[in-house]
Amino acid sequence: MSRAGAWLAALLGVAGCGPGGGSCPRPSAVPLPMTEARAKAIDPLTSAGIAVSTTEIRGDCRTTTATVPVCGALCARRRAPFQVWAVPANVSVPTRPACGPTPDELDRLTPHRATASAEGELVLALVPGRYSLYLSLDGDCAACGLERDGAGCTVDVQPGTLSIRDLVLDRATH
DSSP states (O other), X not given: OOHHHHHHHHHHHHTTOSTTSOOOOXXXXXXXXXXXXXXXXXXXTOOSEEEEEEEEEESBOSSOOOOSOOSTTBOEEEEOOOEEEEEETTSOOOOBTTBOOOHHHHHHHOSOEEEOOTTSEEEEXXXXXXXXXXXXXXXXOOBSEXXXXXXXXXXXXXXXXXXXXXXXXXXXXX
């Protein structure tokens, strides 16, 4: 094993990764943002709605700007297959301290729900209007942006267009 490989293995072991130490995001290249061209490649038939990427941020983001997923106390970003809900703007959404609505609550509020791919990409057909978007990965709490705020991300869908967004569920320490 190379010197750099041994150092990385030791770092991962100290960070609690690997066998018996929990799971870590697999290292990968930083994914590209969602674009209209990518949305058309995913779903060429949807002409009105949203095209989103879904990203989770975890770890300690106070001390680093690392964007490649790593284990331990460093700031980690990874695309993930989030559930995504689009709640019409005229619908009241419940909130809880330090968390947004539950997935069950969102299911009762809107039929507009889909799951992003393993690469964290999703195209969802919606009628024109304003929506609040919510993400959940673990079925516990849904939000967009800072998880502890429990808020949704607002998006306007115009006739005949896809609204392109890169959505983040931020669970990091800031």
